[in-house]
Amino acid sequence: MxxxxxxxxxxxxxxxxxxxxxxxxxxxxxxxxxxxxxxxxTTGYYPTPVENFADKDGERTKKFICAAxxxxxxxxxxxxxxxxxxxxxxxxxxxxxxxxxxxASYDKAHLFSFAKEDEVFSAGDKIxxxxxNGVKCGVAICYDLRFPEFFRKIALASAExxxxxxxxxxxxLTPRQILTKARAIENQIFIVFANSSGKSxxxxxxxxxxxxxxxxxxxxxxxxxxxxxxxxxKNMNLLADRNLNVx
Numbered sequence: 001m002x003x004x005x006x007x008x009x010x011x012x013x014x015x016x017x018x019x020x021x022x023x024x025x026x027x028x029x030x031x032x033x034x035x036x037x038x039x040x041x042t043t044g045y046y047p048t049p050v051e052n053f054a055d056k057d058g059e060r061t062k063k064f065i066c067a068a069x070x071x072x073x074x075x076x077x078x079x080x081x082x083x084x085x086x087x088x089x090x091x092x093x094x095x096x097x098x099x100x101x102x103x104a105s106y107d108k109a110h111l112f113s114f115a116k117e118d119e120v121f122s123a124g125d126k127i128x129x130x131x132x133n134g135v136k137c138g139v140a141i142c143y144d145l146r147f148p149e150f151f152r153k154i155a156l157a158s159a160e161x162x163x164x165x166x167x168x169x170x171x172x173l174t175p176r177q178i179l180t181k182a183r184a185i186e187n188q189i190f191i192v193f194a195n196s197s198g199k200s201x202x203x204x205x206x207x208x209x210x211x212x213x214x215x216x217x218x219x220x221x222x223x224x225x226x227x228x229x230x231x232x233x234k235n236m237n238l239l240a241d242r243n244l245n246v247x
Contacts, residue, residue: 001135001161003202004029005194005220006037007213012044013053019064021217022079029219030072033133037079038165038196039142040091045167045196046082050120054084062094062102070100075132079165079194080108080141088122093139093165095130104130108141109150117143129157135226138189142166145179145193148186155187155239160226162189167196170215181207188233190224205229 006025010018022041029035040046042061043053055061058081065078076096083092091108107124111117127150128139138159144150145164154162162183168176176193184191184203191203198215202222211222 001133001226002031002033002221002223003161003192004032004035005192005200005202005213005218006035007194007196007198007200007220008038008041008217009196009198010038010041010044013047014044015042015053018042018044022064023068025217025219026068026072026074026076029221030074032074032221034075034077034137034163036077036163036165036192036194038194039080039167040082041079041165041196042081046115046117046120048120050082050089051084054082054089056083057085058083058092058094058105062096065094065096066100066102069096069098073098077137077139077163077165077194089120090124091117091121091141092124093128093141095128095132095137095139097132103132104128104139106139106141108144110143110147112143127154127157129154129159136160138162140164142168145176145183148183151183151187155189160189160229161224162187162191164191164193166193170197170199173199177201186238188229188238190229205232 061081069076078094080093093106106128109124138154185207188205200213202211213220
């Protein structure tokens, strides 16, 4: 599977400019199987008051992602956007297939209280796993990475890859680099971390870096071999070896 991360730092509150940048980068990465955008790419992280920038029911974001996916026949993990739905504000990711159909959405479950996300967003309460090109793919958003039990739920839902749109500060780069490797190793999955601030990366189930970006705008592309994961699990199946009888 050929995966591309469209890494860019959105201009805060400049919605039109950000959509234009995303369109240009998707076009540049069109020869991929999956393209992933960063967290809150439509607005930047994050303008206030958020309700003034919220996409009502995600209509504009969904229309854009679906049109691009269909035009280039590519699956798109649509980063995330500020979405107003049912009177609440969510940090929401949409996933579109090659036919330009929305397969799923995911609302960020763990809200970063340090940045007061919990005061403006409502938390999601469900994991999201979809099939793209016959591969089961999970979605998490940024701060979710710090919660191993959340990733284990996605892994137990048979995800082979977890895609993570993020706006992770490079001031906290070291723990993030450790966490992406840890989540990959302990769940024996591929991790695709798309960070607006740079240093995006793609990690294999052994915790090895397959590709890593710089800090500026960039298309980071690599091929991942799903058979590699099968061979790793064949030799050492961590999920099967769990002892669930420990108090």
